[in-house]
Amino acid sequence: MSAHRFSTHRFVPQGPLTGRIRVPGDKSISHRALMFASLAIGETLIDGLLEGEDVHATARAMQQMGARIEKDEAGRWRVHGVGVGGLLEPAVPLEMGNSGTSTRLLMGLLASHGFQASFTGDASLSARPMARVIAPLSQMGASFTARGGDRLPILMEGAHPAVPITYRLPVASAQVKSAVLLAALNTPGITTVIEPVPTRDHTERMLSAFGVDVTIGEDNTEDGDGARTIAIHGPCDMTPCTLTVPGDPSSAAFFAVAALLVPGSDLVIENVGLNPTRDGIFRVLRAMGGSIEELECREVGGEPVADLRVRHSALKGVEVDSAIAPSMIDEFPVLFVAAALAEGRTVTSGLEELRVKESDRLATMAAALSAVGAGVEERADGLVIEGSAGRPLAGGGPVATRLDHRIAMSMAVAGLASTDGVAIDDAAPIATSFPGFLKLLARAAQ
Known part of the structure; x- marks a missing residue:
């Protein structure tokens, strides 16, 4: 660096x-738009994509794993996806820069792919803990070797097939929720996230736009207290669409x-x-x-x-x-x-x-x-x-x-x-x- x-x-x-x-454009939605479009088979058009360094880190990572991403003369982004499970093992480390969102969501996305991927970042990102994401993804079968136990650089060995889980968020975190849901896309069976406090729901909304059946409900068990549940039955097929951020x-x-x-x-x-x-x-x-x-x-x-x-x-x-x-x-x-x-x-x-x-x-x-x-x-x-x-x-x-x-x-x-x-x-x-x-x-x- x-x-x-x-x-x-x-x-x-x-x-x-x-x-x-x-x-x-919204940064959270821009990250997800690029990732999800890369998982759909065919071309997705994206208007209004944020063109900051964090989002570019996501775009580079998806390109390294086989997606074709380009900006046309009208300023729209065209993404040609490879399908769920169709990503290629990255030949070099995925450089995340300062983007914690890119890192945590991609760790989830790749946790259910049967290959290795390493994540690196700048000094600020390398000081940020990743334990909250590592914990549920490890339950799904992925393994991690990280500096200090949970800091970048991180080497991840994905699981294929990964194991579906029911995971109750210990703290409110849209990134942790999203990481588990993205791992679920290529995991056979039903993976459920329980969130006691509602968090950003961009992942659920956009997955539905790409044709994924996302089931939203309440945890009405004795200890559930009516907490929100989000479930995905994988593996999923995703269809391209046109998005405005x-x-x-x-x-x-x-x-x-x-x-x-x-x-x-x-x-x-x-x-x-x-x-x-x-x-x-x-x-x-x-x-x-x-x-x-x-x-x-x-x-x-x-x-x-x-x-x-x-x-x-x-x-x-x-x-x-x-x-x-x-x-x-x-x-x-x-x-x-x-x-x-x-x-x-x-x-x-x-x-x-x-x-x-x-x-x-x-x-x-x-x-x-x-x-x-x-x-x-x-x-x-x-x-x-x-x-x-x-x-x-x-x-x-x-x-x-x-x-x-x-x-x-x-x-x-x-x-x-x-x-x-x-x-x-x-x-x-x-x-x-x-x-x-x-x-x-x-x-x-x-």
């Missing part, structure tokens, strides 16, 4: 955010918070995916007093979509129910920025998962916000933030982003709502999920 070159950047107060913008709500969240915080802002963010398992950030911002209006509500590719009109608002601190965390787990860093300028105290809890993202997002955001003048208390499972009641943050920096794209973009928003601007130590990781972020932010704030 080559040494990372840091790219410092300073974000300063600008004018109000106005006009209409469109954020890139809605705008990424995680990307939209940065602009929504910026518009709420910068006086005079009145911004429309077009084509935002509002899957109920992903829209928690907008619900919480509304509860804080944020003016976020849904326009032109519609359905795109099986996913609910709307244009969001966001206007500057006086926010109030709230206690965020931990039950909403799975629907906005990636958006907490930018929520912390909104809380830093709200009136009163915002309390978050149940966020232990943020300790093992691209960085320890609780510690990193606590340090970053404290460095630019916010009042922050770090707890084991969340942050408590004393808001400024709308007064700009002092600013400063450069703050450490720990190679984490969401930390970098969140502190960029903090810079817009500061007196002296906020410098971050590295803007380069933003390209992993939002390549055009800097240009779009500058355009919206003209």
Whole structure:
């Protein structure tokens, strides 16, 4: 792996955010679109695919295993799949870059194929634990050799045939759920995942679009407490289709918070995916007093979509129910920025998962916000933030982003709502999920 070159950047107060913008396609859906299209026999057309580094890592991996993936002159992606069970053993390690989603989903996908595959990644990804995925996939028959037991690089020996299992998620995780369901596609018999807390359901929705019979129900056993069950009877056949990827709500969240915080802002963010398992950030911002209006509500590719009109608002601190965390787990860093300028105290809890993202997002955001003048208390499972009641943050920096794209973009928003601007130590990781972020932010704030 080559040494990372840091790219410092300073974000300063600008004018109000106005006009209409469109954020890139949803990253979670883009990953799945490429993987599932590679498993269908025939050609799938994909519009709106996110073209960040993380999604490119998925595309390269699927190409290494036999899928043909190309972009046509109209900007659509054409994927010629090889069928479930038709993937080829990769001749070289699958380089995942910074993409935890690519890694965990591909580990699941390949766990039921009878060949070896090795996974490598950058320094940030290589520090992230993979035990939550390794545990159920090992029960299905796959074996793993990993640095430190659960860190990249990882060598996986897939099982063929794999063993169907019933797996109850010990913690809410859409990636773990999806890894098991993807392994089930090439596993004879019924594999069931039980999730006590609902998580992102993009996998279930998209598998159905590709012709897979996904059975959704409730666990009504004595200890089931009505938990959600998702079952797949493998092996499955997948049929090609035409997909449109809605705008990424995680990307939209940065602009929504910026518009709420910068006086005079009145911004429309077009084509935002509002899957109920992903829209928690907008619900919480509304509860804080944020003016976020849904326009032109519609359905795109099986996913609910709307244009969001966001206007500057006086926010109030709230206690965020931990039950909403799975629907906005990636958006907490930018929520912390909104809380830093709200009136009163915002309390978050149940966020232990943020300790093992691209960085320890609780510690990193606590340090970053404290460095630019916010009042922050770090707890084991969340942050408590004393808001400024709308007064700009002092600013400063450069703050450490720990190679984490969401930390970098969140502190960029903090810079817009500061007196002296906020410098971050590295803007380069933003390209992993939002390549055009800097240009779009500058355009919206003209």
